Structure formats: C-alpha cells, structure tokens
Amino acid sequence: MALLQISEPGMSPEPHQRRLAVGIDLGTTNSLVAAVRSGVAEALPDELGRALLPSVVRYLDGGGVEVGHVAWECASEDPRNTIVSVKRYMGRGLADATRHPSPYAFIDAPGMVRLRTVAGERSPVEVSAEILKVLRARAEATLGGELVGAVITVPAYFDDAQRQATKDAARLAGLDVLRLLNEPTAAAIAYGLDHASEGIYAVYDLGGGTFDISILRLTKGVFEVIATGGDTALGGDDFDRRLADAFVEENALGELPPDDLRRVLKAARLAKEALSTAPEARIEARVSSRGALVSTPVSAERFHALTADLLDLTLDTVRRTLRDAGLSASQVEGVVLVGGATRMPQLRAAVGALFGRAPLVDLDPDKVVALGAAVQANLLAGNRSADGEDWLLLDVIPLSLGLETMGGLVEKVIPRNATIPVARAQEFTTWKDGQTAMAIHVVQGERELVADCRSLARFELRGIPPMAAGAARIRVTFQVDADGLLSVTAREQSQGVEASIAVKPSYGLSDDEIARMLQESFGTAEVDMKARALREQQVEADRLLAATQVALDADGDLLDAGERAAIAAAMRELKTTAQGDDPRAIESRIAALSRGTEDFAARRMDRAVRQALSGRRLDEIG
Amino acid sequence: MSFLDKSHFELLGLPERFAIDADTLQRAFRRLQAAVHPDRFAAAGATERRIAMQLATGANEAYRTLSDPGRRAAYLCERHGAPLNADTNTAMSRGFLMQQMEWREALDEARASRDAAALAGLARLLCDHRARILEEIGTAIDRDHDYARAADAVRRWMFVDRFGAEVAAAEDGLVA
Numbered sequence: 001m002a003l004l005q006i007s008e009p010g011m012s013p014e015p016h017q018r019r020l021a022v023g024i025d026l027g028t029t030n031s032l033v034a035a036v037r038s039g040v041a042e043a044l045p046d047e048l049g050r051a052l053l054p055s056v057v058r059y060l061d062g063g064g065v066e067v068g069h070v071a072w073e074c075a076s077e078d079p080r081n082t083i084v085s086v087k088r089y090m091g092r093g094l095a096d097a098t099r100h101p102s103p104y105a106f107i108d109a110p111g112m113v114r115l116r117t118v119a120g121e122r123s124p125v126e127v128s129a130e131i132l133k134v135l136r137a138r139a140e141a142t143l144g145g146e147l148v149g150a151v152i153t154v155p156a157y158f159d160d161a162q163r164q165a166t167k168d169a170a171r172l173a174g175l176d177v178l179r180l181l182n183e184p185t186a187a188a189i190a191y192g193l194d195h196a197s198e199g200i201y202a203v204y205d206l207g208g209g210t211f212d213i214s215i216l217r218l219t220k221g222v223f224e225v226i227a228t229g230g231d232t233a234l235g236g237d238d239f240d241r242r243l244a245d246a247f248v249e250e251n252a253l254g255e256l257p258p259d260d261l262r263r264v265l266k267a268a269r270l271a272k273e274a275l276s277t278a279p280e281a282r283i284e285a286r287v288s289s290r291g292a293l294v295s296t297p298v299s300a301e302r303f304h305a306l307t308a309d310l311l312d313l314t315l316d317t318v319r320r321t322l323r324d325a326g327l328s329a330s331q332v333e334g335v336v337l338v339g340g341a342t343r344m345p346q347l348r349a350a351v352g353a354l355f356g357r358a359p360l361v362d363l364d365p366d367k368v369v370a371l372g373a374a375v376q377a378n379l380l381a382g383n384r385s386a387d388g389e390d391w392l393l394l395d396v397i398p399l400s401l402g403l404e405t406m407g408g409l410v411e412k413v414i415p416r417n418a419t420i421p422v423a424r425a426q427e428f429t430t431w432k433d434g435q436t437a438m439a440i441h442v443v444q445g446e447r448e449l450v451a452d453c454r455s456l457a458r459f460e461l462r463g464i465p466p467m468a469a470g471a472a473r474i475r476v477t478f479q480v481d482a483d484g485l486l487s488v489t490a491r492e493q494s495q496g497v498e499a500s501i502a503v504k505p506s507y508g509l510s511d512d513e514i515a516r517m518l519q520e521s522f523g524t525a526e527v528d529m530k531a532r533a534l535r536e537q538q539v540e541a542d543r544l545l546a547a548t549q550v551a552l553d554a555d556g557d558l559l560d561a562g563e564r565a566a567i568a569a570a571m572r573e574l575k576t577t578a579q580g581d582d583p584r585a586i587e588s589r590i591a592a593l594s595r596g597t598e599d600f601a602a603r604r605m606d607r608a609v610r611q612a613l614s615g616r617r618l619d620e621i622g
Numbered sequence: 623m624s625f626l627d628k629s630h631f632e633l634l635g636l637p638e639r640f641a642i643d644a645d646t647l648q649r650a651f652r653r654l655q656a657a658v659h660p661d662r663f664a665a666a667g668a669t670e671r672r673i674a675m676q677l678a679t680g681a682n683e684a685y686r687t688l689s690d691p692g693r694r695a696a697y698l699c700e701r702h703g704a705p706l707n708a709d710t711n712t713a714m715s716r717g718f719l720m721q722q723m724e725w726r727e728a729l730d731e732a733r734a735s736r737d738a739a740a741l742a743g744l745a746r747l748l749c750d751h752r753a754r755i756l757e758e759i760g761t762a763i764d765r766d767h768d769y770a771r772a773a774d775a776v777r778r779w780m781f782v783d784r785f786g787a788e789v790a791a792a793e794d795g796l797v798a
Contacts, residue, residue, distance in 0.1 A: 019665070148665070178664045222652055323794075380664035392656050419686070421660065421679045481675055482660040544667045551670075594669050601669045605658065605677060612657035613635030613650060 019148040021178060021381035022139045023186070023373025026128060026152055026166065028087040028235055029208030029340065031055045032367065033135040034374035035143060036383070041190070041374040043367050044142045052366060053138075055208075057130045058082040059119035067134045076266060079103035079258040081117045085237060086131075088209045089113055089124040090169075091161030096233070100241065103258030112165065125169045132173035148543075149178040151377035153369050155210040156182035157230030157398045159444050160456050160486050167483065174532075176539075178380040180483040183207070184214035185225060185395055186372030187338040190363060192218050193375065193391070199333035200226075202322075204351055204359070205369075206314065206341040209235035213318045215325040215332070221391040227417045228398050229321035234313060236272070236341030242306045243268035243298060247283045251294050260287050275300045276343045304346045311350055318354060324417055335359040340366050394419050401478055401486060404441035404450045406431065413478045416446065420484055425477040434466040438474055442488055461490040530583070537586040541578040544590055545571060548597055551604060558603045570596045626676065630684035630697065640695060640763040640772075642688060651685040692783055695759045695776045704769035706776055718778055725785060733792050741793050748786045755779040 022035045022044075030052040034043045043051035050069070058071035059081045066074070075082045080103055089097050089112070097106050097113040105116035114121045132152075139147060152175070154166050163180055170177045184203035191197065197218050205212040212230040216223055244264045248256065256264060267285040274281035275298070284295040322329060335351060337359045342348065352358050363371070379390070396419055402412040403426070414424045430438065438461045445453030464472050473494040480486050548571060556564065574589040631638040634650040656662075658677035663670050687693045696706050714722075725744065732740035755775050762772035 179661065376661075380661055382665045392652065392659060393661060394655065394659075419682045421675050422682055423679045479675075479679070482678070543665070547665065547667045547670065594667060597667070598669050601667070601673055605670070605673050608657045609633070609654060609677065612653045 018383050019381040020139075020143050020145050021149050021151070021377035021383070022135075022143075022147060023151045023181075023370050023375070023377045024132065024135055024153070024175075025183070025186075025367075025370035025373060026087065026131065026154075026169075027055055027207055027369075028085050028210060028237065029055060030366065031131050031135060032370045033139045034367070034370040035139060036374050036378040037143075041371040041378075043370055044139055046138060053131065053134060055086065055131055056082060056084050057086065057127045059117040059122065061118045063119060065119070065130055067130050076259050076263040079262040080105060081119070082262075083115060083117075083122075083127050084262075085209055086124050086127040088233070088237075089115075090128065091159070091163075091165040092124075099233070101261065103262055111161070125165050125172060128166070128169035129172035132170055132175060136173055136175055147175065148381055149176040149377065151179050151181050151186075151373045151380065152177055153181050153183045153186050153373050154484075155205070155207070155230060155232055156184050156212040156214050156225075156228040157210065157232050158484075159232070159399055159454055160401075160484070161454065162232065163484050167485070177483070178377055180485075181373055181376055182212070182214065182225070182228070182395055182484075183369045184212045184228070184336075184338065185216070185223065185393065186370075186376065187336055187363075187368045188214070188216050188218070188223055188372070189376055189391070189393070190368045190372035191334075191336050191360065192223060194363065197334060200327060200331055201334045201336060202318070202332045202355065203336045203338060204314070204318065204342065205230075205338040206347070207235050207339040208341065209233070209237050211235060211314050211317065213314070213321045215321060215327065222394065223391060224394045225396045225419075226327070227321050227325035228396055229317045229324065230398065231313065231317060234310065236339070238310055239307045239341065239344070240265055240268040240272055242310070243271055243283060243303065246298070246302075246306055247285075247294075247296055250296055251287075253287060253289070253294070257288065260285070260289065263287075271298055272303070272344070275303050276345060300346075311347060315350060315354055318351075329355045332357075336368075337361050338365050338368055395482075395484070396420060397422070397480055397484055399444045400446055401442070401444050401456075401480070402453070403428075403476060404443060408450045410443055410445075410448060410450055410453055413476070414480065418480075420480050421482050423477060423479040425475050428474045428476060429470050430464065430467065430472045430474075431469055433469050435469065435472070436464045436466055437462045438464060438490070440476060440488070440490055442478075442486070456486065457488065459488075459490075461492065464492045465495045467494070533583040534581055534586075537583040537590070538578050541574055541586050541590055544593055545574060545578075548593065551597070551600065555600075555604045555607060558607065559600060563600070567593075567596055567600065626680070628680075629701065630687050633680055633684045634688065636688075638698070638701075640691075640698060640760045642694065644689070647685070647688055651681060654681045691756055691759075692776060692779050695763065695772060695779070698763055699769045699773040699776060702767075702769040704773040706773050706780075714778065714781075722781065722785075729785075729789060729792060733795075736796055738793070738796050741789060741796065745786065745789050745793065748782055748789060752779065752782050752786065755782065
C-alpha cells in the first residue's frame with residue numbers, strides 16, 4: 001500500500017499528493033459536504049446537481065435505508081420510520097426529546113433516547129451516521145479517492161454530550177474527524193477569508209433546530225472567538241410549528257395522527273418559505289380525519305405576530321452574549337447571517353436594527369458553514385498550498401463546566417467562553433473521617449443548582465487512604481480539547497498515594513457499543529468487521545509512519561545516531577507488520593513507535609516554541 | 623527543561639516582571655499558539671497531538687494569567703513565596719475597611735435613588751483607585767521586589783475590582 005504523503009507546512013504539495021479532506025455541515029434540516037478543489041471551496045452536489053441533502057433517514061421493512069430527498073418524500077406516508085430533524089435528539093434524553101409532539105416511538109435509554117423503527121431500535125447517533133455515510137460516499141466518488149478526514153460542524157452552543165454524539169456518528173460512518181468545528185466559526189472563516197476582513201464580527205446562525213450567536217475578533221490571520229451564546233432547542237422548525245399550531249387550531253383539527261402531523265408541518269414550512277418573498281401564503285395539507293385537503297391563508301403580518309416571541313428570544317441571547325464579550329452592538333463591524341431560517345425578512349430587519357447596520361448575506365446562508373469547514377479541513381489535512389494561506393483559530397467553550405458539591409450546588413471549574421484547549425484543576429477534600437471513596441459528578445451549565453444543569457458524568461475515586469475528615473486533598477482536573485470535548489481526572493495527593501481515574505462523560509458511546517453498531521451495519525459478516533479493524537490500523541500506521549518521516553526530515557538533527565537507529569528500526573517493524581493481516585500486531589507496533597518517538601516529539605515541540613518566540617517563523621501571524 | 627515545567631513568562635518568552643506591554647504579550651501569545659495549536663498537528667501522530675494540546679492549553683493559561691493585571695500580580699507573588707490566599711487571608715487595614723464602607727453606602731444610595739450621575743462618579747473614582755493600586759503593585763514587585771507588600775496590594779485590588787463590577791452592574795440596571 002502506498003504511503004500517504006504529507007508536505008511540510010508552507011510547502012506546496014503536488015496536486016496528486018493532496019490529502020482529500022472535506023467539510024461537512026450536519027444540519028437539522030439539510031446536510032452538505034464541501035471540499036477545496038483547485039484552491040476554491042465548493043459544495044459537492046449529488047448526481048442530479050443538488051448540493052443540499054435533506055437530513056432525513058427512512059428505515060425500510062427488510063433492512064434497507066433511504067436517505068435524503070427520497071426519504072423526505074415519504075416523511076408523511078411513513079412518519080414513524082422516517083426520521084426528520086434527528087439532530088434535535090443527539091445527546092438528549094427522553095424528557096428533552098418529547099418536549100414537542102413528533103411522530104416517533106421513543107425509547108428511554110441511559111444518556112440518550114433511542115427510536116423504535118421497523119428496522120429495530122436506532123440511536124440518533126446511528127441515524128446521523130446514515131446521513132454522513134451518504135455524504136462520505138458522495139465526496140469519495142466526486143473527489144476520486146479515500147478521505148483522510150473530515151471537519152464536522154456543530155452548533156457552537158452544543159454541550160459535551162451533543163458533541164460526543166456527533167463525533168461517534170462520524171466514527172460510525174467511517175470518517176476520521178480532524179476537528180469538530182463550531183458552525184458560526186466556520187461561517188466566519190468563509191466570510192473572513194473571502195472579504196479579507198479585520199475587526200469585530202457577529203455571526204447570527206439560525207438553523208432548522210438550533211440557534212447560535214458568536215462574537216469574533218478578526219486580526220491578521222487570527223479568528224478569535226470572544227463569546228458565544230445560543231439555544232440548541234430553538235430553530236426554524238419552531239417557526240414552522242407555530243404556523244402548524246395555528247392551522248390546527250383555526251380548523252379545529254384536534255390532536256393529529258403522525259402522518260397528518262408530518263404533512264401539516266411540511267405545509268407550514270412551505271408557507272414560511274413562501275412568506276419570505278410574498279405578503280401572503282396558504283397552508284394546505286391533506287388531513288385524513290377530514291378526508292380532504294384543508295387550506296388556510298396566512299399573511300406575513302400574522303406569521304410575524306405568531307413568532308415574534310421566538311425572534312425576541314434570539315435577540316435577548318444576542319444582547320447577553322455581547323455583554324459577555326464586553327462589547328456594545330455599535331462596536332460590531334459586520335453581522336453575518338447563517339442558516340436557511342435567516343431568510344425571513346422580519347428577522348433580517350430585527351437583527352439589522354439591533355446592530356444598527358444591514359447584515360451581510362452575500363454568501364449562501366445554507367452553504368457558508370460547509371464552505372468554511374472545507375477550507376479548515378484542507379488546512380488541517382496539511383494542504384496549505386501557499387504562504388499566507390494560513391490562519392489560526394481560537395475558539396471557546398459555550399457553557400461552564402463544574403462539579404457537584406455538598407447541598408446540590410455547582411462549583412464551576414471552567415467558566416464559559418474560556419479559550420480551548422483549556423485545563424483547570426480544583427482541590428476538594430473528604431467530609432467524613434476515614435472516607436476512602438469520593439463520588440464525583442460532572443455537570444455543564446450556568447445555573448447554581450445541579451438540578452438545573454446538564455449531568456455529564458458520574459464516577460467514583462476509590463483508594464483514598466483513610467484520614468481525618470478534611471485532610472485528604474483530591475485534585476480534580478478538567479481538560480477540554482480543541483474539539484470542545486471534556487475529560488476528567490481525579491487524584492488523591494496528600495499522602496503521595498495516587499488514586500487516579502480518567503473519564504469521558506457517560507453519554508458517549510463505549511467502544512463496545514460502536515463495535516456492536518458497526519457489526520449490525522455490516523450484517524453478521526464478522527469478516528467485514530475484521531477487515532475494517534485491519535484497515536483502521538493500517539490507516540493509523542500509514543499516518544504515523546508518514547508523520548514520523550516528516551519529523552525526521554525536518555528535525556533529525558535533534559537525535560543522536562543511536563536514537564535515530566532505534567526509531568528507524570521501529571519504523572521498519574511497523575512497516576512490515578502493517579503489510580500483514582493482524583490488526584492487534586499492528587496496533588502494538590504503532591504503540592511501540594509512538595513510545596519510541598515520545599522524547600523526539602517533545603524536543604521538536606520545544607524547538608518549534610523557541611523558533612516561534614524568536615520570530616523566525618510564521619511572522620505573518622502577529 | 624520540559625515545557626510542562628516552564629513558567630508562564632518562560633513559555634511566552636517574556637521577562638518575568640509586572641510591567642508588561644499588552645501588544646508584545648498578545649504577539650508572543652499568537653506566535654506561540656500558531657506554532658503549537660492542535661490544528662497544526664491534526665494530521666500528526668498521537669504523541670505529537672497530545673503534546674500540542676498540552677502546550678496550547680499552557681499557552682492559553684499563560685495568556686489568561688498574564689493579560690489580567692490582578693492575576694499577573696497574584697501569580698508573581700505566588701512564585702516568590704508570598705501567595706495571596708485570598709480565601710483565608712481577608713485582613714485589611716482599618717483605613718481601607720472604612721473606605722470600603724463609604725463606597726458601599728454611596729452605591730446603595732445611588733442605586734436607591736437611581737442616580738446615574740452618582741454611579742458614574744463612583745465608577746470613575748474606583749477606576750482611579752484601581753490605577754493607583756496597580757502603580758503600587760508595580761513598584762513593590764519590579765523596583766523593591768517586596769512580594770509580601772505586593773500581595774497585600776493585590777488583595778485590595780481584587781476587592782476594588784469586584785466592587786467595580788457591582789457598580790457597572792448597577793449602571794446596566796439603570797439603563798435596562
């Protein structure tokens with residue numbers, strides 16, 4: 001197998017050496033995939049020329065799956081098995097999922113709700129993976145090769161559970177996630193690079209099911225998010241629902257069966273879209289209980305009145321976020337609108353009035369997020385083609401992270417809007433003599449009471465040496481990585497005895513669950529599973545070998561002859577093993593090479609830091 | 623020396639002192655992040671990705687600490703054997719306590735009478751006071767290397783800073 005080639009930063013790889021990477025906007029209503037081709041980011045269309053893929057998955061009797069336009073056509077005929085807006089259920093429990101009426105049969109499950117379909121129980125992660133698989137196949141067919149990875153966008157206000165679920169879905173779809181990127185930040189990249197802008201920008205992003213507002217500072221190749229706010233349960237869907245509710249009420253339709261409800265929601269969405277360009281529209285839907293088409297006119301004025309409070313909710317969030325950023329609306333030099341729902345004229349007017357300037361809408365609000373993700377993916381994959389085609393992105397966590405303390409109160413460990421990656425530690429102690437274990441409950445949210453925040457993980461630290469109450473010192477460390485994902489470590493340190501545990505929050509799928517889902521998706525053919533495991537290890541081996549070679553070429557002088565020979569030997573062994581068919585053996589050789597290059601990696605980093613600070617490199621970022 | 627043992631100043635390649643130029647600090651931070659940010663290593667091996675995350679985390683923490691004068695001063699005091707212990711050490715001079723009470727009364731009065739001018743006056747007063755304490759801290763650390771005296775001033779600075787936030791919130795309350 002040929003090795004993947006990685007170019008040095010700033011060096012131009014030959015076209016055939018470019019590593020294929022895409023940006024994917026996994027939206028509530030529509031999803032799309034984009035890539036940088038010949039230096040330009042563009043959305044990749046399907047064979048009929050359509051870039052948008054409706055985020056709709058239909059499970060068929062007999063095991064088939066339909067995704068996109070075909071599934072959307074059947075949403076009303078087969079509502080229970082046709083999952084629309086699955087993003088609303090990512091990382092969410094039953095209580096959240098059932099807040100609005102929907103045609104689905106939900107099953108309560110720990111961490112995340114599941115859906116009962118004709119094909120069996122499905123997790124929102126699996127449903128999302130079906131959408132991602134279609135986009136991956138489209139990208140690989142269009143670009144003509146296997147993808148090295150993808151940048152997948154998430155609402156900035158997604159919490160840890162929702163982010164982890166998104167990453168799991170990508171993994172299930174066989175995508176290597178280069179980065180989870182916040183949607184408004186992706187849009188800012190697309191706009192900022194396009195307009196070569198500087199200054200303070202606000203990105204107002206109203207998608208089908210989520211709302212985000214991000215305030216960014218753009219300076220000389222740096223995109224710095226200052227503050228972000230939002231609501232992951234408010235979107236264009238809710239505007240449709242208001243129209244649908246009014247329609248049901250005016251026509252005294254009562255409680256609708258699932259297929260009627262789906263038809264009415266669909267008709268409401270069409271009416272909303274029509275009202276973006278016309279003063280009046282009709283909501284028309286066949287209602288089975290009436291055995292007839294029910295049709296009602298709706299004026300733009302009435303629509304505005306029905307949804308004014310939803311719009312106000314978003315504006316309140318904008319004001320709060322500006323306060324968090326320590327800025328006034330007049331200091332914002334550009335307002336970018338993102339998401340199909342921002343086509344509503346009353347919304348554009350209201351946002352314009354708040355900021356005192358007309359919003360920027362010159363990039364397609366449906367595509368801008370995917371385009372920004374594509375250029376970021378291209379950068380992360382190492383395809384920087386020229387000097388200056390380089391930028392630094394500093395993002396933040398949207399919600400505070402904390403721990404439960406006595407009395408159900410939250411002790412915040414990392415405040416919202418902290419720049420990621422970030423780590424903070426806090427010390428706690430025991431409250432009983434001889435206490436040897438401590439329950440640690442990790443929560444996310446802004447409220448004072450644990451009950452009002454989202455529970456992320458619970459774990460126990462055991463093996464604390466018995467001591468008097470208050471004598472133990474337990475240091476709990478929160479680390480949030482560049483994807484905005486949290487891991488927690490706890491360590492007892494007063495007696496030099498270290499009891500330590502690291503957890504990923506609980507809603508994420510375990511490796512076993514992922515394996516089971518993969519197994520199901522391949523049917524029962526175990527050989528496929530093995531082939532996939534082998535392939536995954538080979539890809540990882542290639543990646544590590546290529547990265548190590550690049551490192552040796554650039555900084556080999558940091559090693560003495562003996563160290564060089566040891567690394568070369570470990571590389572040879574991995575290369576040989578990777579040609580075999582034993583994934584476990586490859587895995588252990590990968591681990592061996594990683595261990596063998598640990599010191600080298602640290603020395604390289606030290607050199608990179610020294611060079612950065614002496615200003616000999618990357619002067620353009622200043 | 624491993625990067626994990628470096629001080630915030632060393633990591634950013636800056637001299638260890640209280641006086642700092644905001645632009646120089648920001649430039650150093652951005653240069654460092656540009657070199658170590660995990661986005662630079664998305665295609666690298668697991669070891670390099672982990673080190674990149676640790677370094678970028680350290681860079682963010684260093685910038686957060688050094689860009690805020692109160693945090694920067696507290697950090698310097700701690701490094702030189704005079705930790706603030708802000709939670710347990712609340713001892714303040716009698717004069718400062720009297721002044722606190724005066725300010726608090728002025729705030730309560732202005733809030734009750736919705737007196738925007740009085741609030742603005744109080745905010746200006748606090749701003750001046752903060753600037754004076756910062757000067758005091760600078761002298762104590764950079765000229766006299768008297769970290770105990772500096773720590774005492776930082777504790778006062780933190781109080782005035784918090785109180786200033788309350789005044790700002792009261793001003794916002796009048797506008798809303």
